[in-house]
Amino acid sequence: MASLEEIKSYLFQKVESYAGKKQVKVPHLTQEVIEHFGEAECSKKDVKEALKELIDEEKLVYGYFGGTTIELPHVEGSANA
């Protein structure tokens, strides 16, 4: 079994690799993480838990772009006030 820390680390890496290139959503990310570790090693529930922790630690944040996206924390370009 992949450890929670391993899953978190890979999940974070994935989001980082998409930053500024692609708006990535939870079902897509989940699939990618499971494919990486293999279904025997990592379940949907494990990815859910990993994402929950990354969000609660504020390493990742939710965004919106035609549905909910996962992003690195940043200041909106348009929030220049």
Added chain:
Amino acid sequence: MSDTPMIDQLETGPWPSFIKDIKRMAAKNAMCKDLLGLLEMSYKDKRTHWKHGGIVGVRGYGGGIIGRYSDSPEKFPNVSHFHTVRVNQPSAWFYNTGALRYLCDLWEKHGSGLTNLHGSTGDFVMLGTTTDQLEPIFTDLSEHGWDLGGSGSDVRTPSCCNGMARCEFACYDTMNLCYDLTNEYQDELHRPAFPYKFKFKMSGCPNDCVASIARSDCSIIGTWRDDIQQDNAAVTEYAKGGKVDIANDVVAKCPTGCMSWDGSKLSIDNKNCNRCMHCINVMPKALRPGKDKGAMILLGAKAPIVQGALLSSVIVPFIKMEPPYEEFKDLIRRIWEFWDEHGENRERIGEMIVRIGKGNFVEEIGLEPLPAMIKEPRSNPYIFYEEYFEEE
């Protein structure tokens, strides 16, 4: 001359005007003043000056806040941010005046003071605040027992009709189910992880006062499976009173033609009644829903966004709806698992069912196919009923 000649015209009709309301708030709130300016500019330019999307939410939540930024912060600095906050409404929208005062005061302190009751999701909608105010608003709401509603790809704030609180037609306790589901699905509500949004709406009977059949991915509509309760003395009263013309107003309008009236006796062929509520609505003192009550579950309504509008259609014609609602929750779990696996990005459950076929969907979630699941019964011209043969 006024700074806002175009939107001023929206005050001239005999109807209530949101421009009048915003102007009243603008006297004491700078956001509302700039909002008028930005709106006027949109009318002049014939396009919106709001930008959609971006980071939303408060710590740990992915729903409940809808981010809005304007594209003209130099001209209208007070509305450079104008985020919407969705507050989870109480079941069936029962508030006391203290609760309403609290919410309005909170919003005058932290936002524009403008509200919208209620959004089509059901939430108490607070319009217009800045990013730095979001956490203080959330903390204050939480301390007073309120929570944010849904937005994005999550379970949206469940909503229901007032059901048993004040309606004799209610076939199950809509308010209790609404409260129960809201608590059961906290994770799904606050941490969006679906292919797209998912709405529950609950009506206590087929009158469907919350229009669940048109507005929710999962519509839960009260119904009964025995016979309509009939009080013949009261039927006679209606007939004698002259206010109801039973032959024309009731029997002739029964959509399944399952009623008859011989001038003194009303008969209902309950096997053929489709529980449309018409006769009961016209003669509530004489007719009422049966005693064996529950709900039907329908799936798939949506407004046109990516694809066209759909109404929900039946997947469970009758289910008892009593706490802890385990059979229902088990069904929902199977439905979500399947949608999660097979739903495409931004595909609502109704669209997925159309794409893969309802027969396949029903099989995949482990239900037996039933005639009640047919979306448009009696409309297929290639089915010949025996009665037609008899006429020949």
